[in-house]
Amino acid sequence: MKIDNIEKEIDEMGDAHVFTSTDNPLRSDAFELTNAEKVALINEDVKRILETLGMDLTDDSIKGTPQRVAKMFVNEIFAGLDPKLKPKASTFENKYKYGEMLVEKNITIYSTCEHHLLPIVGRAHVAYISKGKVIGLSKMNRIVDYFARRPQVQERMTMQIVQELQQALGTPDVACVIDAKHLCVNSRGIKDIESSTVTSEFGGAFKEAAVRREFLDYIKLDTSF
Ligand SMILES: Nc1nc2c(ncn2[C@@H]2O[C@H](COP(=O)(O)OP(=O)(O)OP(=O)(O)O)[C@@H](O)[C@H]2O)c(=O)[nH]1
Numbered sequence: 740m741k742i743d744n745i746e747k748e749i750d751e752m753g754d755a756h757v758f759t760s761t762d763n764p765l766r767s768d769a770f771e772l773t774n775a776e777k778v779a780l781i782n783e784d785v786k787r788i789l790e791t792l793g794m795d796l797t798d799d800s801i802k803g804t805p806q807r808v809a810k811m812f813v814n815e816i817f818a819g820l821d822p823k824l825k826p827k828a829s830t831f832e833n834k835y836k837y838g839e840m841l842v843e844k845n846i847t848i849y850s851t852c853e854h855h856l857l858p859i860v861g862r863a864h865v866a867y868i869s870k871g872k873v874i875g876l877s878k879m880n881r882i883v884d885y886f887a888r889r890p891q892v893q894e895r896m897t898m899q900i901v902q903e904l905q906q907a908l909g910t911p912d913v914a915c916v917i918d919a920k921h922l923c924v925n926s927r928g929i930k931d932i933e934s935s936t937v938t939s940e941f942g943g944a945f946k947e948a949a950v951r952r953e954f955l956d957y958i959k960l961d962t963s964f
């Protein structure tokens with residue numbers, strides 16, 4: 740593909756995120772290679788990038804970088820692309836009949852912006868109202884982390900977390916708010932270190948103003964965003 744065309748595609752993609760579905764754009768052959776094969780290939784790709792930039796890959800400090808980056812992509816920051824690694828969302832019967840809202844707040848999020856491959860760092864706040872099932876608290880943190888370990892846009896990640904919990908808990912009454920800093924905005928481009936991005940998804944009862952207000956009061960965010 741000519742460089743002009745690639746640049747045009749990237750420009751168009753900049754606005755295209757609003758049209759993507761809640762699934763990450765993965766090809767159907769995404770898991771035909773083993774993780775070891777992916778690491779070996781990415782190692783070569785990163786080597787090529789550094790070589791193109793003129794780096795001396797015989798230097799002691801950076802000779803291990805391509806392999807390090809490859810392992811980090813496959814086994815750490817993009818490991819959540821693999822459905823096999825989806826956390827088991829163990830649920831229990833709500834025998835004690837707790838009928839109020841449960842909020843798991845200030846869940847740390849480390850994700851990666853799919854447009855620049857730079858970090859997204861922030862907090863997720865998740866809430867649900869039980870319809871008979873309750874979920875282990877840590878499972879909410881694990882579900883957030885699973886969807887964060889992908890090349891992401893914040894809107895999609897917020898919706899994926901809600902959909903996963905709705906399924907696990909068998910209720911639409913689930914909500915998620917994420918407040919995160921995008922290093923692609925903070926450290927390059929517009930370089931606005933102060934700004935952060937808030938996204939929300941309010942399912943079922945959380946669409947009602949009073950229920951939503953209660954959730955936002957727990958996490959101390961106002962509705963003016
Ligand atoms: N909606 C949304 N946009 C994002 C997210 N992460 C990054 N972006 C934006 O994606 C856009 C990509 O736009 P482009 O114009 O193709 O990229 P760019 O030329 O590097 O843009 P600048 O960052 O403005 O320099 C940027 O405005 C980013 O801020 C996200 O999670 N959600």
Ligand SMILES: [Zn+2]
Nearest residue numbers: 852854855923
């Ligand atoms: Zn970005």
